[in-house]
Amino acid sequence: MHPDQKYITALLHNDTSLLDELYKKYSGKIKWMVLQNNGTETDAADIFQEALISIYHKARTQDFVLTCPLDAFLYLICKNKWLNELNKRKNHKVTLSDNDGYNDIGEDSFKLSEDVLLLEERKELLMQKFAELGEGCREILQLSWSGKGMEEVAEILKVSYGYARKKKSECMGKLVTLVKGSSQFNSLKW
Structure with a gap:
């Protein structure tokens, strides 16, 4: 179980302080991805919200255990949802490349998970030493x-x-x- 499982628990129990932290921590990356691909801030907010709802339903109906950083998992879900939305609109060019690994969780997504985890560990070490x-x-x-x-x-x-x-x-x-x-x-x- 990954430490980010706390955010899944927060979704299930409507823990507003942790949900607030989740939004602040992860929504910016999703916003950037949507804006880079012919979307608006409203589109990004909608996609982010839809992804959280999907995760909530999955966690509510199954014994869902997060085994990678939420950042990578959420990004993949949002990317899929945004690509589906663009496909419905059909008039916007998608700038995401085919090898981004959005159809299933492949090596790229595990690499992204490892990179995110490494950055978090570096940040944690930096903050520990900063406190000293x-x-x-x-x-x-x-x-x-x-x-x-x-x-x-x-x-x-x-x-x-x-x-x-x-x-x-x-x-x-x-x-x-x-x-x-x-x-x-x-x-x-x-």
Whole structure:
């Protein structure tokens, strides 16, 4: 059973907080795929909703156990649904290639599952090591990662621009050292 099974359980029990997390975490990729293939944001929202309903019905009527990341599974379902919709419309060119593996779960989808899982494990390691940094480092990195310019970060922290840049560089160095020093680093194929 994959840890993402929690989202299947959330669908079955209408757990609004986890469902909210599911939407935030996965809807963007589906939206991008639909928009790249002659769809609208409304189309993407409809396809995403239909996929969740399909998963809900499957989970409700069977002992459904998720064995891969929900991201890959949901993407395949949405891609199938969108291709079916485009086929009904018949007037839009599909830009998905034939070798995308949307007709059945093949090697490409397992590769996608592995890639998604690897990214999640890398992110988890990064967040663990980020938590080990001092409060000052966490604050400056969070501010700079939030899209703020270094001038704005310096102003918020009430320090000079030069100091803010130097401190960010030092903190990034510490984070990189912590990540590379982890026993998990080599197994995550960085």
